[in-house]
Amino acid sequence: MITAQGLTRVFRTRSGPVEAVSGVDLTVEDGEVVGFLGPNGAGKTTTVRMLCTLLKPTSGTATVAGHDVVRQRAEVRRRIGYVGQSGSGGEHRAGDELRTQAMLQGLDRAAATARAAELAEQFDLGELLERPCSKLSGGQRRRLDLALGLVHRPGLLFLDEPTAGLDPQARANLWDHLRTLRAEQGTTIFLTTHYLDEADALCDRILVIDGGRIVASDTSDALKNQIGGDVIILESDQIGDITAVATRVLPDCRPDSTVGSVHLHCADAQRRLPELLRALHEAGVELTSIAVKRPTLEDAFLRLTGRSLREEGRGAAPAEQAPQPDQAATGDAPAEPIHSEVAS
Ligand SMILES: Nc1ncnc2c1ncn2[C@@H]1O[C@H](COP(=O)(O)OP(=O)(O)OP(=O)(O)O)[C@@H](O)[C@H]1O
Structure with a gap:
């Protein structure tokens, strides 16, 4: 479902080039749930954005759902869903968001309404369709985000920290939805998370990135056993x-x-x-x-990266590497929306 070879991304900044991703090789099989872990600034978001066609690699190649992420961006976008961290908000009603997204994907009004109803049922949103997005709880919003990412029935879903900031009950609920999605529809899921228990509970395999390079790729049990x-x-x-x-x-x-x-x-x-x-x-x-x-997955992570995920702040990147807008220079602006959240 995903292959990458030598994927590299260098950002030009005022203080010089920053190599955010340094030759990443990875594969993800159809139907796998893969957790992508790494300390802050390790290169997770940059890698995911390249795989989702939102950012051009400086070098290397990648195919997603059988299509090249640079030469066949539109083909890739048709086949993937991307649920970022920002979450849907605003005064639009949840049902309208779903219908609009379905129409953006080419469905006519009747088909869009039917698809919205189907997703509302799948993600327990039925009671909430008339409610403005800004009035949804964190967990409800994340369920709506998931539904929005799945409107066009992608076979592959990218999730960026799907349960960040949720309380334990809402997290468990979202995990159940993701498990059902995989079990019933065979959706391949590639997720980043700062929660090791989430990776442990949900993922068939864990990829660890540190300093822009993949430093481990194995099951959670195998990573723990490596500690001995x-x-x-x-x-x-x-x-x-x-x-x-x-x-x-x-x-x-x-x-x-x-x-x-x-x-x-x-x-x-x-x-x-x-x-x-x-x-x-x-x-x-x-x-x-x-x-x-x-040993726990936390111990394995500590051994691999020398850092604990728990001690990672959720703050900004280091000052000397602070992201600079560079889309104009590279032509990275999205050509076609994957999902309304990333189209802006
Ligand atoms: N647009 C940009 N311009 C310059 N540097 C950038 C840009 N985006 C990311 N970087 C730098 O690239 C490195 C990797 O960043 P990236 O956001 O991919 O890491 P991450 O693993 O997703 O981190 P986090 O867990 O904090 O979200 C960091 O040093 C970051 O400051």
């Missing part, structure tokens, strides 16, 4: 001291530190913990909590 052994998690304000003591006392256990905690990867953590705790006590380190557990 147990993880000792020590929380404290004295991260540097813990790392120093652990390196001395347990030289074969690799420490990864994150904000406020050190994760030690050990073969037999239970047996070795007393020795470590004794040494930490003698060094005057005060711990706020200790836990021993099996």
Whole structure:
């Protein structure tokens, strides 16, 4: 469904070129649900925008749904849905948004009304069709966004952080809709997320990108198993001291530190913990909590990227790399809408 070889994107900025994506190779099979993870600024959005034909690659090639993302943009757009982060808003009623989107996709009024009703049923929007989008809850809006992205029955759906900012119940509800979509219609789903539990729960495979390069591509279980052994998690304000003591006392256990905690990867953590705790006590380190557990996807992510997804802020890109408008220079402006949200 998706192939990319050597996909690269360099942005020209006032402070010089920024290589956002550096030779990405990837494949996604028909019907797969793939999670695309990476720290802030890793290159996720840029990659997705190239695959969705919203941004031209500087070099490399990609095909999506059998068509080249540069030479056959319109063909690609007809076959994909893209649901971005911004969400549908405004005073238009939800039902009108769906009907308008269906008419933009070429349906006549009667067919558009029928398609809107079908999607409303699929995504539990029936009661909400007369309501202005601005009056929908976060979860309802995301369901409407999904429905809008699916108006033209694409076989492939790109989702950019589909549950960002939703409460746990609304997230679980959206996960159910995505599972049903895949089970009943075989839709291929490529999603970015900052929630590792979401990737764990929904995705057949996880791609990790860091510094513009793919650093892992595997199932969640395989990524966890790569860590091996147990993880000792020590929380404290004295991260540097813990790392120093652990390196001395347990030289074969690799420490990864994150904000406020050190994760030690050990073969037999239970047996070795007393020795470590004794040494930490003698060094005057005060711990706020200790836990021993099996590796999680968070541990795998930390190992791969040296950073925790949880400590990633949702803020702006680093100042020296702040995105500059460069569409005029590259001709990247969308030629044809994929979905009303991205057409503006
Ligand atoms: N239009 C642009 N002009 C210049 N630099 C850009 C542009 N868009 C992105 N970048 C830079 O490219 C790098 C990758 O950005 P990208 O948005 O693809 O990362 P991301 O993984 O999606 O990050 P996040 O998780 O924060 O959304 C960053 O350093 C970013 O500042």
